[in-house]
Amino acid sequence: MAQNQQYYGRGQPQQHQLSHQVAKTTAAVTIGGFLMVLSGLTLAATVIGFLASGGFGASASFVFYWMYRYATGKHPIGADELDRAREKLAHTAHDMKEKVEQFGQHHIKGSQDN
Structure with a gap:
């Protein structure tokens, strides 16, 4: 009986090893794909945030420049x-x-x- 347990512990039948390997590969591909999509969305949100903050900064600079010209008596648009x-x-x-x-x-x- 001890020999049977050692045999099944060391070398499992080919069918069982193959299904176990397929399940591990499927789980790894699924998790990896999900993480890739999540990182892509994070990158897109970061780029959009940087563009938005740059646009807001440029707009604020223009508004301050316009207010300065108006306050100094120049005739802005x-x-x-x-x-x-x-x-x-x-x-x-x-x-x-x-x-x-x-x-x-x-x-x-x-x-x-x-």
């Missing part, structure tokens, strides 16, 4: 539209202030009459 919007906002705020003052005076006058 879009300054006219910004000035018109600021004037329109100031005009609207002035009109609202006058309406509130008129409403307040009318309301105070109406309450004093009663």
Whole structure:
């Protein structure tokens, strides 16, 4: 009996060894393929992140440059539209202030009459 256990321990039948080898190879290929896909996705995300951060940095530099030119009195592109919007906002705020003052005076006058 001891000889039978040694025989099966050392040399298994060919069919069993082959199926064991196929299972190991299949598992290795599957895991390796999954890791390759995962590393490719990681690389793609990293490249996209670097491109996005570079784009954001370039945009921020351009905005700061534009603000510097606007603040120093040079006439950058879009300054006219910004000035018109600021004037329109100031005009609207002035009109609202006058309406509130008129409403307040009318309301105070109406309450004093009663």
